[in-house]
Amino acid sequence: MPRDPDKTSAPKNRADRTGPNTGPSTGRDEAGPEATRAALIAAGLHLFGHKGFAAASTREIAARAGANVAAIGYHFGSKAGLRLACADEVARRLAGVMARVEAGSPPRSPQEARQRLQAGVRAMVAFIAAAPEAADLAAFLLREMTDEAGTLDRLYDSVVSPRHGELCRLWGQATGTDPDSEDTRLSVFAMIGQIIYFRIGRPIILRRMGWRQMQAGPLCDILVRHLNAALDAATAEGKAK
Amino acid sequence: MPRDPDKTSAPKNRADRTGPNTGPSTGRDEAGPEATRAALIAAGLHLFGHKGFAAASTREIAARAGANVAAIGYHFGSKAGLRLACADEVARRLAGVMARVEAGSPPRSPQEARQRLQAGVRAMVAFIAAAPEAADLAAFLLREMTDEAGTLDRLYDSVVSPRHGELCRLWGQATGTDPDSEDTRLSVFAMIGQIIYFRIGRPIILRRMGWRQMQAGPLCDILVRHLNAALDAATAEGKAK
DNA sequence: ACCTCTCATTCAAACGAATGATTAAATCAA
DNA sequence: TTGATTTAATCATTCGTTTGAATGAGAGGT
Numbered sequence: 001m002p003r004d005p006d007k008t009s010a011p012k013n014r015a016d017r018t019g020p021n022t023g024p025s026t027g028r029d030e031a032g033p034e035a036t037r038a039a040l041i042a043a044g045l046h047l048f049g050h051k052g053f054a055a056a057s058t059r060e061i062a063a064r065a066g067a068n069v070a071a072i073g074y075h076f077g078s079k080a081g082l083r084l085a086c087a088d089e090v091a092r093r094l095a096g097v098m099a100r101v102e103a104g105s106p107p108r109s110p111q112e113a114r115q116r117l118q119a120g121v122r123a124m125v126a127f128i129a130a131a132p133e134a135a136d137l138a139a140f141l142l143r144e145m146t147d148e149a150g151t152l153d154r155l156y157d158s159v160v161s162p163r164h165g166e167l168c169r170l171w172g173q174a175t176g177t178d179p180d181s182e183d184t185r186l187s188v189f190a191m192i193g194q195i196i197y198f199r200i201g202r203p204i205i206l207r208r209m210g211w212r213q214m215q216a217g218p219l220c221d222i223l224v225r226h227l228n229a230a231l232d233a234a235t236a237e238g239k240a241k
Numbered sequence: 242m243p244r245d246p247d248k249t250s251a252p253k254n255r256a257d258r259t260g261p262n263t264g265p266s267t268g269r270d271e272a273g274p275e276a277t278r279a280a281l282i283a284a285g286l287h288l289f290g291h292k293g294f295a296a297a298s299t300r301e302i303a304a305r306a307g308a309n310v311a312a313i314g315y316h317f318g319s320k321a322g323l324r325l326a327c328a329d330e331v332a333r334r335l336a337g338v339m340a341r342v343e344a345g346s347p348p349r350s351p352q353e354a355r356q357r358l359q360a361g362v363r364a365m366v367a368f369i370a371a372a373p374e375a376a377d378l379a380a381f382l383l384r385e386m387t388d389e390a391g392t393l394d395r396l397y398d399s400v401v402s403p404r405h406g407e408l409c410r411l412w413g414q415a416t417g418t419d420p421d422s423e424d425t426r427l428s429v430f431a432m433i434g435q436i437i438y439f440r441i442g443r444p445i446i447l448r449r450m451g452w453r454q455m456q457a458g459p460l461c462d463i464l465v466r467h468l469n470a471a472l473d474a475a476t477a478e479g480k481a482k
Numbered sequence: 483a484c485c486t487c488t489c490a491t492t493c494a495a496a497c498g499a500a501t502g503a504t505t506a507a508a509t510c511a512a
Numbered sequence: 513t514t515g516a517t518t519t520a521a522t523c524a525t526t527c528g529t530t531t532g533a534a535t536g537a538g539a540g541g542t
Contacts, residue, residue, distance in 0.1 A: 033491060052388075054296030058528060068493055073529060075491095146383070147293075148444050160445050182450070186463045189446055193438025194431040200441060203389050204401050205430055209423070222427045225478065229470035237466065274517060299502060309519055314503060316517095488539080497530070504523065512514085 037075050037085075039065035042136070044086045049139030053083060053150060087144065087151035090137050091158035106173075113173035114231060120167065121195065121223050128199045129214040138199050164188060174231050177238035187234055194223055278316050278326075280306035283377070285327045290380030294324060294391060328385065328392035331378050332399035338368050338375075347414075354414035355472060361408065362436065362464050370439045370455045379440050405429060415472050418479040428475055435464055 043065035047056035058079050062069045076082040107113040128138050141159070144150045167188045172179030198205060198219060206214070284306040288297035299320050303310045317323040348354040369379050382400070385391045408429045413420030439446060439460060447455070 036491085052293050052295060054293055057526080059526090069528085070494090070530080071492070079528065142387070142441075145442055145445060152444060156445060156448060161449070164449060182459055183463065185450060186459060187467070189438065189442065189449075190435040190463055190467055193435045193442065195434075196438055196441075197430065197434025200383075200437075201386055201430065201434065203393060204386060204397060207397060208402070208405060208430075209426060218423055218427060222424065222431055225474050226428070226431055226467070226471050229474035230467050233466050233470035277517085298500080300500090310502085311504075311520090312518070320502065483542105485542085486540090488537105490537090491535080493532105493534070495531085495533100497528105499527080499529100501526070502524100505521085506519100507521100508519065509517080511516090 033075075036065070036067050036071055040067055040072060040075060040082060041085055041089050044082045045089065045136040045140045048083060048086060049136050049141075049143055052143055053147065084151055084154065086140060087154050088158075090141050091155065093134075093137060094141070094159055107170070110174050110176060113170045114228070117167070117170050117174060117227060117231070118224050120170070121191070121227050122220050124192075124195050125198070125219050125223060126216055128195055129202075129216060129219055142196065142200055164192070167192070171231075171234070175234040175238055177234060183234070183237070187230060191227060191230065194226060274316075277306070277308050277312055281308055281313060281316060281323060282326055282330050285323045286330065286377040286381045289324060289327060290377050290382075290384055293384055294388065325392055325395065327381060328395050329399070331382050332396065334375075334378060335382070335400055338364060348411070351415050351417060354411045355469070358408070358411050358415060358468060358472070359465050361411070362432070362468050363461050365433075365436050366439070366460050366464060367457055369436055370443075370457060370460055383437065383441055405433070408433070412472070412475070416475040416479055418475060424475070424478070428471060432468060432471065435467060 040061065043061045044056075047061050047064065050056075058072050059069050061082070062072060065071075072079060072082055076085050107116055127134050141155065144152055144155055164185075168179045168184050171177075171184050171188050172181075175184075177184055198214065202214065206212070209215075281302065284302045285297075288302050288305065291297075299313050300310050302323070303313060306312075313320060313323055317326050348357055368375050382396065385393055385396055405426070409420045409425050412418075412425050412429050413422075416425075418425055439455065443455065447453070450456075
């Protein structure tokens with residue numbers, strides 16, 4: 001039973017398990033081992049993302065999850081095992097974010113591909129810069145990106161590679177250039193970098209802009225404008241060749 | 242004396258001080274207290290930047306610097322004190338990187354301002370993405386950016402604020418828009434983000450591009466093209482208002 | 483209904499190792 | 513000698529992990 005008094009009721013700790021167990025055999029939710037697992041992953045995502053893997057202690061994670069320290073070893077083997085589980089959770093939840101962009105039949109015209117890309121930028125901005133529920137996911141993902149010894153391999157295969165590949169396809173169709181060319185792949189990375197930086201540099205940007213929190217509106221306007229400008233430039237460059 | 246056998250001879254530890262001391266009273270270099278300070282800062286920059294502040298232990302830092310653990314406390318008070326000294330070193334060395342962009346009289350035409358910005362992009366790409374000597378500086382700076390409890394305040398005042406302000410001035414002059422407008426400040430952040438991402442996402446990008454190391458040439462081409470396209474778009478947007 | 487057994491889960495407590503920091507002695511040029 | 517600097521050794525603390533005992537719910541026998 002948790003007795004830590006100082007805690008913002010942010011992600012709401014594990015459900016009170018004093019009441020009667022409604023049925024652990026039914027499946028996975030409510031209070032029970034699965035709830036502990038989920039709470040530990042949520043706490044791990046938050047603390048790993050917020051302070052980094054090394055700086056987040058197992059005791060702090062367990063306290064935030066309302067669980068015992070030994071639960072980490074029991075459910076995930078070790079702290080590193082929890083990290084892997086967090087990475088898988090990120091990949092799982094992130095698979096749906098770009099659904100709007102990748103969904104449906106392939107675009108039939110450059111204009112349609114461009115609209116898909118614009119929708120993708122808007123979705124990513126909303127997810128990465130603003131969405132409060134996704135803040136922990138984004139923070140964790142970006143932490144792991146800089147840590148070669150971490151879960152990078154797994155995240156690369158499950159998140160980076162497929163998303164980047166799809167964006168390159170759209171970019172190539174919108175500009176009439178080769179989706180696999182070096183230029184296209186770099187351009188897409190640059191576009192993504194523009195967006196991601198607003199999460200990484202968040203404290204700096206908020207200070208410099210005089211904001212209390214990220215404003216998705218102005219961000220979308222600027223980034224879509226840059227996207228269109230870059231697409232035009234790439235189209236012209238492609239024709240010049 | 243360090244006895245750690247496994248160490249790539251990367252930044253070459255402090256100079257061998259077995260020989261006669263040539264003269265510590267002369268000033269600051271050679272072997273002596275200043276050399277220890279410098280070696281500790283260099284080791285701190287590398288390890289803080291590479292593994293993060295929490296994950297880098299004082300013993301590892303001292304070993305890499307060829308110094309005793311107690312030297313950190315003696316010269317900097319504490320591990321956090323060394324971190325601050327590293328931040329100041331970054332600010333000091335970074336002040337010269339953008340010299341080419343900010344040097345000389347203010348540009349007298351939009352075209353000249355644009356050329357300054359292009360030169361700035363090239364300098365930043367060379368520094369951030371490629372320069373091996375500056376790898377530790379860039380890694381440290383970007384680590385601290387994500388750590389609100391770190392040296393962010395100091396780095397904001399000494400690095401971010403002045404550089405970003407100067408870039409906004411140039412952007413405003415190149416596009417004929419207000420340098421202090423929200424649009425301009427966000428656009429400059431987006432441009433910087435494009436560049437910085439190639440350092441942050443370095444492991445991912447190298448893998449996806451099939452590179453062994455960053456290629457400054459293609460990066461410059463893409464980023465300058467994006468810069469020009471964004472400047473054109475901002476100019477048009479400014480006139481439309 | 484009652485008891486017992488079984489198994490999965492949670493718990494407080496403790497483990498050894500590593501951490502940041504500190505000490506007092508040793509070192510060395512002036 | 514003097515004062516600054518470096519050193520090995522040790523400090524208390526915190527770390528990730530492990531342990532063995534509680535806890536509680538279902539199964540099966542009586």
